[in-house]
Amino acid sequence: xxxxxxxxxxxxxxxxxxxxxxxxxxxxxxxxxxxxxxxxxxxxxxxxxxxxxxxxxxxxxxxxxxxxxxxxxxxxxxxxxxxxxxxxxxxxxxxxxxxxxxxxxxxxxxxxxxxxxxxxxxxxxxxxxxxxxxxxxxxxxxxxxxxxxxxxxxxxxxxxxxxxxxxxxxxxxxxxxxxxxxxxxxxxxxxxxxxxxxxxxxxxxxxxxxxxxxxxxxxxxx
Amino acid sequence: xxxxxxxxxxxxxxxxxxxxxxxxxxxxxxxxxxxxxxxxxxxxxxxxxxxxxxxxxxxxxxxxxxxxxxxxxxxxxxxxx
Numbered sequence: 030x031x032x033x034x035x036x037x038x039x040x041x042x043x044x045x046x047x048x049x050x051x052x053x054x055x056x057x058x059x060x061x062x063x064x065x066x067x068x069x070x071x072x073x074x075x076x077x078x079x080x081x082x083x084x085x086x087x088x089x090x091x092x093x094x095x096x097x098x099x100x101x102x103x104x105x106x107x108x109x110x111x112x113x114x115x116x117x118x119x120x121x122x123x124x125x126x127x128x129x130x131x132x133x134x135x136x137x138x139x140x141x142x143x144x145x146x147x148x149x150x151x152x153x154x155x156x157x158x159x160x161x162x163x164x165x166x167x168x169x170x171x172x173x174x175x176x177x178x179x180x181x182x183x184x185x186x187x188x189x190x191x192x193x194x195x196x197x198x199x200x201x202x203x204x205x206x207x208x209x210x211x212x213x214x215x216x217x218x219x220x221x222x223x224x225x226x227x228x229x230x231x232x233x234x235x236x237x238x239x240x241x242x243x244x245x246x247x248x249x250x251x
Numbered sequence: 252x253x254x255x256x257x258x259x260x261x262x263x264x265x266x267x268x269x270x271x272x273x274x275x276x277x278x279x280x281x282x283x284x285x286x287x288x289x290x291x292x293x294x295x296x297x298x299x300x301x302x303x304x305x306x307x308x309x310x311x312x313x314x315x316x317x318x319x320x321x322x323x324x325x326x327x328x329x330x331x332x
Contacts, residue, residue, distance in 0.1 A: 085317070085318070086320055089317065093317075128322060129320055129322040129323045131265065131266070131323060132268045132269060134268055135268070136272055174266070176266070176322075177322065178264075178322075202266060202268075
């Protein structure tokens, strides 16, 4: 199975994401923002960082990158797509996911180990977890507060589309402690914290992030 | 040459931590007039000649698609004299 990892100008976490894909058991395929070809990948990861310098709004310019037009089409046809941190922001700007990510409520850049609860293990990227499982992975962002209108929030909650929630105090002002959401089909997932930095206890707060990368193999086997 | 200005503001219901930080900095400097501050973005777009209705419609479209995120922001397009 081939998992594409996109590099935009300003992306930071593409190497870690690619390594997590490999440790998870799939083949990592590098994709460039200017590519007009998805290189026959079965799934795509939009990694964290500061694509296009976060100019205008986080993810606002990346949305119009040539490779994103292909990703948007493929995602609408059911291809699994995971956006982490800046990737989550790109997915919201692309309207593949509802809502938006805004400045952390306390204005501080956050960088810490964060406990989250997996609240939907039925998606392409969360099936390796138990429902309600708690994992500790890094949270590092400036614009991490998930915002949407009341109607959208009610829809996300009513349809079980919140896939992960922060445990304990709200770190960034996200509505309903939302750390990650999915689309109606469950193939597109956006997640603010970083599972790709938690695949090895030597370098991360845990190895529990690996579940996101093994889940995608389950999705393909089905 | 004309200048078209697009002002983009967070919607009233969206928390604006930057505006709040400015609002709390003002009284520390002795400025006590503000009950609230909201921070936004301003785009100044120059075009040749006076804008036609069709050009203004294009700017409106660009404001909706690129310059603002309608999920969290409102925008206003005006021609500056």
